[in-house]
Amino acid sequence: MTLLCLANCKREERRFEEVSPGTNPGLVRQSDLQIAGGVATVLANTRTPYDDNAYAMNEGKRLFDWFNCSGCHAQGGGGMGPALIDDEWIYGRDPSQIFNTIAEGRPNGMPSFAGKIQEQQIWQLVSYVRSMNGAVRSDAAPGRNDDMQVKPPESRTTPQPENKVRVPTQ
């Protein structure tokens, strides 16, 4: 029984290179901040390959730092760019929509990273971004940082209620 459980455990699997699911060769760019050679966007409702994989999400966390996502999204709290730790999604909460947001870029600031970041790495970023607001299993989401924390670890983040409307109080 234990062996069966271990054999089915996807959490620790390290898939170093694989072809990403659901690629769609027709790229629509919605941001002119970068002009690079084309890489596919994904079809709607493609299943994300890494939501249960701790290694891939940690890689996503590393890339989030390497590619300076925090420059605008400020560790997920939001700054020049929108916050990622809440459950408000301007361009959709579906994993394939997040993928396309990163790949195509979005108006008013989000650059298009298609061709600049490999598809597998974009998927790792998608799962990490989802872990930031508690949308993935907490036993696979990244634990605490090695260095100083600016927010609770992703594995301790609880899912935000959907369609939460914030009313400014007087």
Place this chain on the structure above:
Amino acid sequence: MIGEFQPPSILDAAGPFSHHIEKLWWGYFIVLMSVFGVVMIVLLFALLKRRPFTPDPDFSLNATTERRALNIVSGSVVITTIVLFVFLVSSVITGKAIATVDDPKAVHIQVTGNQWWWDIQYQDSTPARMVRTANEIHVPVGRPVVLQLKSNDVIHSFWVPNLMGKRDLIPGKNVNSLLFQVDTAGTYRGQCAEFCGYQHAKMAFFLVAQSPEDFERWMNDQRRPAADPTDDEAQKGQHLFLTTTCVMCHQIRGTIAAASAGPDLTHVAGRLRLASGALSNTPQNLADWINHAQQIKPGAKMPSHRLSSGDLNAVVAYLETLK
């Protein structure tokens, strides 16, 4: 020399500091082997000269034998204490000799460990004269070298057996430094000596000790930014490099590529090895590394790319111009 570098060995010292360590090593070795030999001879003697056991009903002690036994035991204790004290003093003297330098001509280099490669930065009071490279350290013979050791992720350890002992690179702390000097010109292989993850074994580097003139020439070459390529294929490669995934992590001084997550590639074609010592630096290996990095070093932060053979040839042609 085996192949292109000296066989790594602490018994093949190439500088004054490693000579101290080598001498200490031989001192310990000779004394300890003599002690081992004496103990074995005594044991053998006791084994061969054993007498039949005759129980004494009164448990009486023979005064002469007892005194002799006491003398032997206390004599051995005194000798052991003296030997250990000599060890202690010689170890302290060696430690002192290899821990200090007072030389304004010393070369200062900052070495940063990453999973799984070495980031090398030559310090200079003039920023424009600083040099950044990766996995290869050039030093002049006869001048002391001071390394400032840092780490970006986990604990690594810097070790060139022919030159000096090991020293750890601790993340979050810039306190460790390492001092050595090379007197024999040559190429020495170094290795990460602290288990640091999946590709720890493939985290090597090369230390090239050369004459002061050659070293200055090398430094001046390294200070130059990369020249723009002239032939069509290399120009296409440069365009690909600057507009696709490469530019997200690597730096080539003289171009817009300025990221610092991966090794600096400004003079990559002039290096001895690729991928932190894993491959010799040939165009074929470079192409393999770009398209199959995850088969050569699984888990490395360099992803396998899926460049078409035309694009791959162009990128390799461009990188080969970066001497």
